[in-house]
Amino acid sequence: MESDMRSIGEMGRDSGLGVSALRFYDRAGVLVPAWVDPVTGYRWYAPEQLGEARLLARLRRSGMPLADIRLVLAGWAGGDTGLVPRLLDGHLRRLERGLAEAREELSTVRALLGHKETSMTTATDTARLTVAGDELAAALDAVRYAAGSDPELPVLCGIHFDIEGDALHLVATDRYRMAVARTPATTGTGGGRVRVTVPTPLADAMRALLTDDAPARLTVDGDGVELETRGRRVAGQGLGEDFPDYRRLTRLPEGRRLALDVPALRRALAAQEAEVCVLVLADEVTVGDEDLDLAGDRVGVNPAFLLDALAAGEELLLEYIGPRAPLVLLRPDVEDVFSLLMPVSLEA
Numbered sequence: 001m002e003s004d005m006r007s008i009g010e011m012g013r014d015s016g017l018g019v020s021a022l023r024f025y026d027r028a029g030v031l032v033p034a035w036v037d038p039v040t041g042y043r044w045y046a047p048e049q050l051g052e053a054r055l056l057a058r059l060r061r062s063g064m065p066l067a068d069i070r071l072v073l074a075g076w077a078g079g080d081t082g083l084v085p086r087l088l089d090g091h092l093r094r095l096e097r098g099l100a101e102a103r104e105e106l107s108t109v110r111a112l113l114g115h116k117e118t119s120m121t122t123a124t125d126t127a128r129l130t131v132a133g134d135e136l137a138a139a140l141d142a143v144r145y146a147a148g149s150d151p152e153l154p155v156l157c158g159i160h161f162d163i164e165g166d167a168l169h170l171v172a173t174d175r176y177r178m179a180v181a182r183t184p185a186t187t188g189t190g191g192g193r194v195r196v197t198v199p200t201p202l203a204d205a206m207r208a209l210l211t212d213d214a215p216a217r218l219t220v221d222g223d224g225v226e227l228e229t230r231g232r233r234v235a236g237q238g239l240g241e242d243f244p245d246y247r248r249l250t251r252l253p254e255g256r257r258l259a260l261d262v263p264a265l266r267r268a269l270a271a272q273e274a275e276v277c278v279l280v281l282a283d284e285v286t287v288g289d290e291d292l293d294l295a296g297d298r299v300g301v302n303p304a305f306l307l308d309a310l311a312a313g314e315e316l317l318l319e320y321i322g323p324r325a326p327l328v329l330l331r332p333d334v335e336d337v338f339s340l341l342m343p344v345s346l347e348a
């Protein structure tokens with residue numbers, strides 16, 4: 001029997017749905033496997049179910065509600081030539097109405113922004129700090145991976161330098177993840193808060209100068225940024241746009257903290273080929289087996305993004321707040337170095 005059928009892994013690969021989505025649609029009664037092994041619980045799909053699974057994947061990508069998908073699949077299987085087009089036309093009309101309403105609301109928001117005086121303006125003050133070169137290098141390394149690269153969002157294509165008093169915070173985000181690191185200053189101007197977002201090429205040039213623990217002098221003057229160490233310097237202009245209020249974005253409720261076996265997680269994640277994998281959060285954090293129902297909370301993540309975050313150290317904690325809240329990865333020995341990773345829905 002098994003030779004004529006697809007395993008759940010093969011079906012996920014060939015249909016584009018993914019293993020977690022197939023499990024969800026099985027539990028929801030939308031796409032039920034042709035046979036389930038009574039001993040192992042492993043799911044098997046008949047060859048004719050592949051077309052149905054591919055149709056289901058397209059409908060979900062279109063944003064069709066699950067209730068309508070059930071009817072489309074039923075009509076598809078029953079050869080109903082009238083019901084399915086009506087359902088598709090109705091869904092398209094809803095999408096068009098939703099788009100028109102979204103445009104209207106966003107136009108209102110743009111108008112409100114045009115009249116709003118914001119405190120998150122580009123820095124106009126001057127700040128001068130001296131920091132240890134190796135500590136600034138470590139902070140840059142801790143956040144660089146999270147910097148964006150989307151040309152439609154240029155303000156995220158850099159590293160945000162936030163200077164307040166004798167502390168420098170570095171922040172980077174691409175919307176799906178965020179990394180924050182703090183570097184204390186040995187000397188500085190003190191005073192108010194000065195902020196500038198340094199484009200990634202300039203930040204990378206700064207990092208290249210920092211080869212040891214020699215003092216590094218950072219100067220921010222309006223949009224101008226300069227770093228000097230051991231007689232070498234690099235300078236350039238900031239992005240000149242408002243960076244998101246990262247302090248608000250990192251103000252999260254306290255969650256459950258779990259110690260991570262970082263080497264084991266790296267090995268498991270490196271073996272993942274899909275764009276989404278399942279983390280099982282129990283007494284320890286593991287990458288879920290392809291079709292094994294393990295006890296514990298389950299959350300979907302991008303394995304490549306999580307691998308990047310795990311580069312922060314060999315001893316890390318994961319703070320779990322809830323299935324839709326960001327995952328927080330932090331070092332137990334350093335409070336001001338952490339990263340946030342947005343979960344991925346396991347239902348689609």
